[in-house]
Amino acid sequence: MLEAMRIIRDLIQPSAKVVRAGDMIFRAAQPFNTVYLINAGAFKLVSRSLDGREQIVSLKFRGDWLGFSGIAQGRHPCDAVAMDTGNISIIPYDTLTEACARHPEMMAIVHEGMSTEITHERQSLMSVCTLASLARVAEFLCAWARSMHQRGLRADELTLRMTRADLGNYLGMTLETVSRCLSRLSREGLIRFGERGRRQISIPDLERLEQFVIGGLPADGQTAVQ
Amino acid sequence: MLEAMRIIRDLIQPSAKVVRAGDMIFRAAQPFNTVYLINAGAFKLVSRSLDGREQIVSLKFRGDWLGFSGIAQGRHPCDAVAMDTGNISIIPYDTLTEACARHPEMMAIVHEGMSTEITHERQSLMSVCTLASLARVAEFLCAWARSMHQRGLRADELTLRMTRADLGNYLGMTLETVSRCLSRLSREGLIRFGERGRRQISIPDLERLEQFVIGGLPADGQTAVQ
DNA sequence: CGTGCCTTTGACTTGGGTCAAGGCGGGTGG
DNA sequence: CCACCCGCCTTGACCCAAGTCAAAGGCACG
Numbered sequence: 001m002l003e004a005m006r007i008i009r010d011l012i013q014p015s016a017k018v019v020r021a022g023d024m025i026f027r028a029a030q031p032f033n034t035v036y037l038i039n040a041g042a043f044k045l046v047s048r049s050l051d052g053r054e055q056i057v058s059l060k061f062r063g064d065w066l067g068f069s070g071i072a073q074g075r076h077p078c079d080a081v082a083m084d085t086g087n088i089s090i091i092p093y094d095t096l097t098e099a100c101a102r103h104p105e106m107m108a109i110v111h112e113g114m115s116t117e118i119t120h121e122r123q124s125l126m127s128v129c130t131l132a133s134l135a136r137v138a139e140f141l142c143a144w145a146r147s148m149h150q151r152g153l154r155a156d157e158l159t160l161r162m163t164r165a166d167l168g169n170y171l172g173m174t175l176e177t178v179s180r181c182l183s184r185l186s187r188e189g190l191i192r193f194g195e196r197g198r199r200q201i202s203i204p205d206l207e208r209l210e211q212f213v214i215g216g217l218p219a220d221g222q223t224a225v226q
Numbered sequence: 227m228l229e230a231m232r233i234i235r236d237l238i239q240p241s242a243k244v245v246r247a248g249d250m251i252f253r254a255a256q257p258f259n260t261v262y263l264i265n266a267g268a269f270k271l272v273s274r275s276l277d278g279r280e281q282i283v284s285l286k287f288r289g290d291w292l293g294f295s296g297i298a299q300g301r302h303p304c305d306a307v308a309m310d311t312g313n314i315s316i317i318p319y320d321t322l323t324e325a326c327a328r329h330p331e332m333m334a335i336v337h338e339g340m341s342t343e344i345t346h347e348r349q350s351l352m353s354v355c356t357l358a359s360l361a362r363v364a365e366f367l368c369a370w371a372r373s374m375h376q377r378g379l380r381a382d383e384l385t386l387r388m389t390r391a392d393l394g395n396y397l398g399m400t401l402e403t404v405s406r407c408l409s410r411l412s413r414e415g416l417i418r419f420g421e422r423g424r425r426q427i428s429i430p431d432l433e434r435l436e437q438f439v440i441g442g443l444p445a446d447g448q449t450a451v452q
Numbered sequence: 453c454g455t456g457c458c459t460t461t462g463a464c465t466t467g468g469g470t471c472a473a474g475g476c477g478g479g480t481g482g
Numbered sequence: 483c484c485a486c487c488c489g490c491c492t493t494g495a496c497c498c499a500a501g502t503c504a505a506a507g508g509c510a511c512g
Contacts, residue, residue, distance in 0.1 A: 049440070050440060055355055068344060071341035072341035072345055077345050111297050117344050124351055125351050126281040128398060131279075
C-alpha cells in the first residue's frame with residue numbers, strides 16, 4: 001500500500017491538501033471530476049435518501065481512495081467528510097485515467113482500490129445482516145484495529161473519531177445500544193476505556209476479541225449478565 | 227448499457243457460455259483471472275465468514291459484471307451462482323486490462339461497472355440499516371422493478387428466482403418475516419401474486435409502492451392491522 | 453462556573469425472531 | 483391416474499433483543 005502511494009507520487013505528482021475535522025471533501029450531487037488519495041486522517045462517507053434518511057456508508061483511512069463511487073453517474077452519490085485533521089492528494093480523474101492507460105502498474109493500483117472498496121462494503125453488509133449488536137460492535141473494533149495495523153499504525157489503542165450516534169448509524173443500531181455494547185465489552189474485559197475519554201479504546205487482547213465475535217463468550221458462567 | 231455491451235463485443239469478442247440454475251460461475255477462494263459479463267439470467271453472490279455465516283451480498287442481472295471483487299486479493303471473495311438459465315461472456319482479466327490500456331472507452335466502461343457496483347452495495351447497506359422490514363421488502367421490489375425496466379425488460383411482472391429464505395438472507399431478515407411482509411403488501415393492494423405461484427409478483431402501481439417505501443401507508447385508518 | 457453536547461444507564465415497549473403447525477404444488481412410483 | 487412425499491410457503495403464538503423515552507452524569511469550552 002505504501003508502495004502504491006509511492007508509485008502514484010512518482011507518476012502523477014498530485015497536489016495535496018490539509019483538511020480539518022468537519023471539512024467536506026465533496027458533497028452528494030456535485031459533479032465528479034476528481035478523486036482523492038488519503039495520506040492521513042479519517043473520513044466518513046454519508047449517503048442521504050430522498051426522504052432524508054442518512055447513512056454513513058463507509059469509513060476511510062490512509063491509503064484509501066475517495067470518490068470512485070462518482071464515476072458511474074458523473075456525480076458524487078454521497079458526502080465525504082473529514083473526521084479529524086488529515087491530508088489528501090488531489091487527483092483529477094482525467095490525469096488518473098491517462099496514467100492508467102500509459103502505466104499498467106497504475107491501472108492495477110486503481111483497480112485494486114475499487115475492488116477493495118467493493119469487498120469492504122460487502123463486509124459491512126455481512127456484518128449488519130448476520131451479527132447481533134454486541135458482536136457487531138466487537139467486530140467493528142477488530143476491523144478498525146486490523147485496519148490500523150495494516151497501515152502501520154498502532155492497533156491496540158484506538159481513538160474513535162466519531163460520536164456514539166455516528167457509530168450507531170454506521171453499524172445499524174441506536175446510540176444507546178452502542179453505548180451499552182461498549183460498556184458490556186468493557187465489563188467483560190475485552191476492551192478498556194482510555195484516560196482521554198470514552199472515545200479512546202484499548203484492546204488488551206485482539207485475539208480474544210476476534211474469538212468473541214465468532215464464538216460469543218465462552219459459556220463458563222463467569223460473565224456478568226446484561 | 228447495451229451500447230457498452232456492443233463495444234465490448236467489438237473490442238474483445240469474448241467467448242460466451244450458457245449456464246443453468248445452480249451453476250457456480252466461480253467459488254470463494256478460487257484464483258481470480260477472469261471476469262464475466264452477464265448477457266442474460268440472474269445471479270447471486272454469496273459470501274461466507276470463517277465461522278460459517280452465509281450472506282447473499284449482491285444480485286446481478288443482464289449488463290452487470292461478475293468478478294471485479296476478486297481483483298484486490300487475486301482470489302474471489304465469494305461464490306457466484308446462477309439463479310436460472312443464463313448466458314455470460316467470459317473475459318480474461320489480462321485481455322480486459324489490455325483493452326483498457328488501448329481504448330479509453332473500454333476503460334470508461336470498466337470503471338463505470340466497478341463504480342456502479344460500489345454504489346449498489348452501499349444502497350443495500352442503507353436499506354438494511356435505515357428501513358423497517360416491511361419497507362425494506364417494498365424497496366427491494368421497487369429496485370428489482372426499476373432494474374428490470376432499465377434493462378429493457380418488463381417491470382410490472384417480477385419473477386423472483388429465489389426462495390423466501392434467500393430473499394430474507396439478502397434483506398437481513400428471516401424467511402417468515404419476508405413471507406409476512408409480502409402477504410401484508412398484497413393485502414394492502416401494493417402488490418399482487420401471479421397465477422404461476424407466489425414467486426411471481428406483479429406491481430399494479432410502482433409509483434404507489436415507491437411512495438409507501440418513503441412515507442409508509444397514508445394514515446387513513448383503512449388499512450388492516452398486522 | 454455555567455451551558456450545551458455527549459454518554460451512560462434504567463424502565464418500558466415492540467418489531468421481528470423462534471418455534472410449531474398446517475397448506476400448497478409438483479414430481480414420482482405404484 | 484392417484485397417492486404420497488418433499489420442499490417451499492404461510493400463519494399463529496410466544497418471546498427477547500434492541501428500540502424508545504427519560505433522567506442524570508461528565509467533559510469541554512466560552
